[in-house]
Amino acid sequence: MATHGKKQVNRSPVDWWLFVLGFVLFAAVGFWATPAILYAEKPQPFQFSHKLHMEQVSEGCKSCHAFRKDGSYTGIPNLEKCKECHGEDPNGQTPEEKVFAKEYVAKDKPIPWQVYAKQPPCVFFSHAAHIANAGMECAKCHGDHGKSTKLRTYEYNRLTGYSRDIWGWSLIPLGNPPKRMKMDDCARCHRDNGVRDACFVCHK
Amino acid sequence: MNWDRRAFVKFAVGAVVGLQASPLVPKLMDDVAIWTQNWSWVPDPETGSVAFAKSINPDTLTGVKTRLVKARLSGKRVIRVEGDPEHPLSQGGVIAADASVPQKAYYNAMRADAPMMRKEGVRGRVPAAEALKKVAEKLGELAKAGKASQVAIIADDPYSVTGEMLMRLAAAYGTPNLVFMPSAKQTLALAGQLLFGQNNIGFDLLNSSYTISFGTPLLEGFGAPVATRKAFAAWRKDPMNRATLVQVEPRSSVTASQADLWLACKPGTEGVMAFAIANLIIQSGQADSAVASAAGFDQFKAMLAGMYGLDKASQDTGVSAAKIKAVAEGFMKAPKAVAVCGPGNSGDPGRLFDFMAVLALNAVKGNLGKPGGVVLRENLPWKALGEPMAMPKTPSLDGSDDRIMGLDNAYDLAVAALSGKPYPLEALIVVGCNPAFSGPQAKVMQKLIDQIPFVVSVSEYLDETALMADVVLPAASFLECWGDCATPYGASQAFYGVHQPLIGIFPQAKSQGDWVLALAKELGGKAAAALPFADTKAALAARTAAMGGLDALAKKGYWMQAKPAYGFAFKTASGRLELTPQGLGGKLPVPAACIAPSKERPLLMAGIPSLRTGAGQQPLSPYQIKILDNVTLAHKDQLVAEINPKTAHDLHLGEGDVVEIASAAGKIKVGLHLYHGAAPGMVFVPVGLGHTAFGMYLKDKGANFFEAVEVAADPGSGLPQWALTPVSIAKAGGVSHV
Numbered sequence: 001m002a003t004h005g006k007k008q009v010n011r012s013p014v015d016w017w018l019f020v021l022g023f024v025l026f027a028a029v030g031f032w033a034t035p036a037i038l039y040a041e042k043p044q045p046f047q048f049s050h051k052l053h054m055e056q057v058s059e060g061c062k063s064c065h066a067f068r069k070d071g072s073y074t075g076i077p078n079l080e081k082c083k084e085c086h087g088e089d090p091n092g093q094t095p096e097e098k099v100f101a102k103e104y105v106a107k108d109k110p111i112p113w114q115v116y117a118k119q120p121p122c123v124f125f126s127h128a129a130h131i132a133n134a135g136m137e138c139a140k141c142h143g144d145h146g147k148s149t150k151l152r153t154y155e156y157n158r159l160t161g162y163s164r165d166i167w168g169w170s171l172i173p174l175g176n177p178p179k180r181m182k183m184d185d186c187a188r189c190h191r192d193n194g195v196r197d198a199c200f201v202c203h204k
Numbered sequence: 205m206n207w208d209r210r211a212f213v214k215f216a217v218g219a220v221v222g223l224q225a226s227p228l229v230p231k232l233m234d235d236v237a238i239w240t241q242n243w244s245w246v247p248d249p250e251t252g253s254v255a256f257a258k259s260i261n262p263d264t265l266t267g268v269k270t271r272l273v274k275a276r277l278s279g280k281r282v283i284r285v286e287g288d289p290e291h292p293l294s295q296g297g298v299i300a301a302d303a304s305v306p307q308k309a310y311y312n313a314m315r316a317d318a319p320m321m322r323k324e325g326v327r328g329r330v331p332a333a334e335a336l337k338k339v340a341e342k343l344g345e346l347a348k349a350g351k352a353s354q355v356a357i358i359a360d361d362p363y364s365v366t367g368e369m370l371m372r373l374a375a376a377y378g379t380p381n382l383v384f385m386p387s388a389k390q391t392l393a394l395a396g397q398l399l400f401g402q403n404n405i406g407f408d409l410l411n412s413s414y415t416i417s418f419g420t421p422l423l424e425g426f427g428a429p430v431a432t433r434k435a436f437a438a439w440r441k442d443p444m445n446r447a448t449l450v451q452v453e454p455r456s457s458v459t460a461s462q463a464d465l466w467l468a469c470k471p472g473t474e475g476v477m478a479f480a481i482a483n484l485i486i487q488s489g490q491a492d493s494a495v496a497s498a499a500g501f502d503q504f505k506a507m508l509a510g511m512y513g514l515d516k517a518s519q520d521t522g523v524s525a526a527k528i529k530a531v532a533e534g535f536m537k538a539p540k541a542v543a544v545c546g547p548g549n550s551g552d553p554g555r556l557f558d559f560m561a562v563l564a565l566n567a568v569k570g571n572l573g574k575p576g577g578v579v580l581r582e583n584l585p586w587k588a589l590g591e592p593m594a595m596p597k598t599p600s601l602d603g604s605d606d607r608i609m610g611l612d613n614a615y616d617l618a619v620a621a622l623s624g625k626p627y628p629l630e631a632l633i634v635v636g637c638n639p640a641f642s643g644p645q646a647k648v649m650q651k652l653i654d655q656i657p658f659v660v661s662v663s664e665y666l667d668e669t670a671l672m673a674d675v676v677l678p679a680a681s682f683l684e685c686w687g688d689c690a691t692p693y694g695a696s697q698a699f700y701g702v703h704q705p706l707i708g709i710f711p712q713a714k715s716q717g718d719w720v721l722a723l724a725k726e727l728g729g730k731a732a733a734a735l736p737f738a739d740t741k742a743a744l745a746a747r748t749a750a751m752g753g754l755d756a757l758a759k760k761g762y763w764m765q766a767k768p769a770y771g772f773a774f775k776t777a778s779g780r781l782e783l784t785p786q787g788l789g790g791k792l793p794v795p796a797a798c799i800a801p802s803k804e805r806p807l808l809m810a811g812i813p814s815l816r817t818g819a820g821q822q823p824l825s826p827y828q829i830k831i832l833d834n835v836t837l838a839h840k841d842q843l844v845a846e847i848n849p850k851t852a853h854d855l856h857l858g859e860g861d862v863v864e865i866a867s868a869a870g871k872i873k874v875g876l877h878l879y880h881g882a883a884p885g886m887v888f889v890p891v892g893l894g895h896t897a898f899g900m901y902l903k904d905k906g907a908n909f910f911e912a913v914e915v916a917a918d919p920g921s922g923l924p925q926w927a928l929t930p931v932s933i934a935k936a937g938g939v940s941h942v
Contacts, residue, residue, distance in 0.1 A: 015214060026219040
């Protein structure tokens with residue numbers, strides 16, 4: 001059999017380990033680099049313990065995150081709501097409360113919380129429909145936020161500006177709310193519960 | 205192991221594949237897609253305080269609740285139109301035509317947003333005053349030259365405030381040629397008048413336990429479509445006490461498929477079926493006593509026995525005698541049964557013969573004025589806009605002067621005007637309708653508009669008619685202006701709906717009524733005196749004075765008769781049921797001479813109505829186009845017609861063949877879909893597609909059914925009739941992917 005003058009190189013199976021090495025190494029680099037490339041952090045104005053507050057109030061989440069009379073949802077309580085309890089001691093007791101009192105209560109300045117669950121502006125979301133009508137628990141979407149002793153790091157997507165909680169903290173798209181809050185999760189839950197999942201149900 | 209080129213390539217490929225396997229690439233792709241939402245030119249709905257307001261869609265008579273965001277753009281913006289749960293007709297439901305109202309209202313490629321005028325053949329925007337002055341000057345010149353009657357007005361709805369204004373304007377100006385688009389309301393009123401002396405009748409569908417629908421698309425746009433569907437849902441609510449629905453028509457339509465029994469009759473024999481059932485009831489001796497004492501009963505009975513005996517009717521209709529008998533028995537035994545007639549599947553106003561046969565059947569059953577039967581409606585407590593006005597003495601072009609109840613015929617008007625006999629038309633004003641598309645007979649109407657030297661279109665959209673007009677006056681959508689609408693076809697209770705301005709989209713768009721008033725003012729003299737209202741709101745306030753005040757009415761959105769009125773009185777000259785109506789010269793109703801197929805045109809064409817496409821009077825929104833299935837609009841925007849597989853086989857045609865359907869009046873190109881539910885010898889074409897206006901979402905999608913229909917005056921009512929058209933089919937080359 002003619003070889004046309006080409007030199008035959010005897011290759012050992014070890015050569016293929018180079019392929020595997022490249023694959024594993026760069027997959028790992030991808031996993032390691034993805035959060036660093038895509039997300040940035042923003043600090044919260046000061047620390048806050050949901051657990052501590054839950055121990056002080058009588059009506060659970062509803063004590064601060066309430067519905068208005070017209071059925072709309074207050075979301076994160078405004079300064080006036082905080083002052084209902086914190087107004088008596090203008091200096092505060094803990095270091096965090098001192099920041100709160102000095103920077104916000106004294107200056108009557110709204111607290112610029114970074115909102116973990118904030119959805120893009122192209123969708124409607126009615127808390128009344130989910131909590132009051134469907135009887136869902138807050139934790140179904142927000143997790144055990146009410147039991148946390150401190151606020152975790154807020155991360156946002158560098159490209160879109162949306163909170164990382166929307167896409168989810170897992171790097172592979174697995175899991176359900178409260179681990180992630182993407183459109184697919186909303187649609188799945190709607191379907192599972194016999195609620196329409198047409199575009200205009202949520203999208204403006 | 206050698207670290208050479210090959211080894212490096214292996215490592216590099218592994219690295220690339222490894223990177224792909226990590227979340228970096230898919231996540232980046234996902235984020236880039238989401239990032240596009242944040243581009244500065246992507247509209248971002250602002251937050252504002254949300255308010256709700258009630259209104260009514262006059263095209264569908266659906267009571268709607270509009271969700272508005274205040275303090276945006278020019279005041280407010282509609283986010284969504286949804287059903288009003290408190291509305292007695294729609295009870296919270298909407299159809300696609302209602303849901304897509306905002307899309308059409310805000311879509312400026314469709315809308316006529318400013319007055320336009322054609323100067324030296326080129327259409328351009330002009331100030332409203334200039335456009336009005338031009339129209340008034342032209343009409344003034346014609347009146348001065350004694351040619352007032354050579355001005356025609358074609359309008360949509362005679363029962364609306366705009367309709368009444370136009371009647372007064374036409375009378376004051378001096379033209380007898382005001383015609384309204386034909387509707388089944390006119391046919392039903394005439395049939396009721398002839399048989400009972402009552403022209404304000406409806407069907408108590410909600411309370412009926414056995415309904416026979418004679419060739420009318422009950423679930424595809426009958427009356428107020430949402431209300432009819434709600435009645436149907438109520439029939440089906442209790443499985444143990446289910447009401448029966450029987451559909452009589454040649455095609456397995458949506459209604460037929462939902463019915464308990466479908467009587468697939470031969471085309472045009474729905475009235476024959478009604479008489480056949482009436483005959484069986486009379487023969488069984490179970491006819492109502494009012495019928496036995498009716499004027500002309502013996503003659504009627506003999507006619508039924510002679511012409512509509514079971515065997516003959518079975519032969520004529522193509523439905524087995526056993527089935528006809530079973531339906532007759534079921535109908536007779538049911539405590540609350542009603543036979544329903546209505547607009548035809550082709551969007552036509554129905555044949556008087558069929559309507560009379562159906563009403564006579566109801567009389568024979570003895571359900572007149574009874575729950576679940578044919579009921580009399582209260583007259584709407586509205587007030588006339590002024591003293592009655594004398595109509596001009598010149599004979600009208602459409603021949604309506606000689607007809608019972610003077611019913612208009614826009615098609616006859618067009619034919620007479622085109623022939624110039626007895627006189628031609630010098631000007632045409634089209635208000636709130638689109639005859640260049642929906643005809644009757646679109647080609648004839650296009651020819652008419654083309655031939656008339658001066659055409660004005662008062663239209664919400666730049667539709668086919670507006671594109672041909674010399675002057676376009678932009679009409680506002682119902683969300684932007686004051687307006688009204690009256691009792692839907694066949695409703696059991698009198699109803700009156702009012703809509704008010706909730707948003708402002710195009711500042712120059714006015715209600716149709718406002719344009720009529722502005723024109724009357726510009727004309728001055730008698731016209732201005734006949735319509736002494738500042739605006740439509742003032743005219744509506746006068747019209748609704750007896751309905752509790754316009755503001756309260758607008759807030760509620762409607763006035764409605766409290767409940768169906770049971771009890772019946774015949775108001776004929778004889779004070780009895782007239783089975784041989786004096787209005788017809790004491791003669792018995794005879795079957796309308798159907799346009800019959802010939803050797804040249806061996807098939808009969810009929811329309812396919814649908815809630816998705818409507819009856820062609822209103823354009824579809826982009827959303828409505830998206831919800832059409834591919835057996836309506838196939839690949840490459842090919843309209844799809846249905847044909848029976850056997851008929852297709854006989855004509856050597858197959859699934860997907862592109863064919864030309866040609867009638868004596870026009871032709872259209874469609875793809876074929878073989879459908880066992882289509883009657884043999886017929887071809888069924890979807891109605892409402894094939895626009896040549898309205899921009900990229902609607903233009904050139906499908907073909908226009910109204911271009912191929914052949915129109916003839918109904919021998920009984922004189923209304924234009926296009927239920928069935930003889931056509932030929934020939935392969936046009938190509939295949940559509942149905």
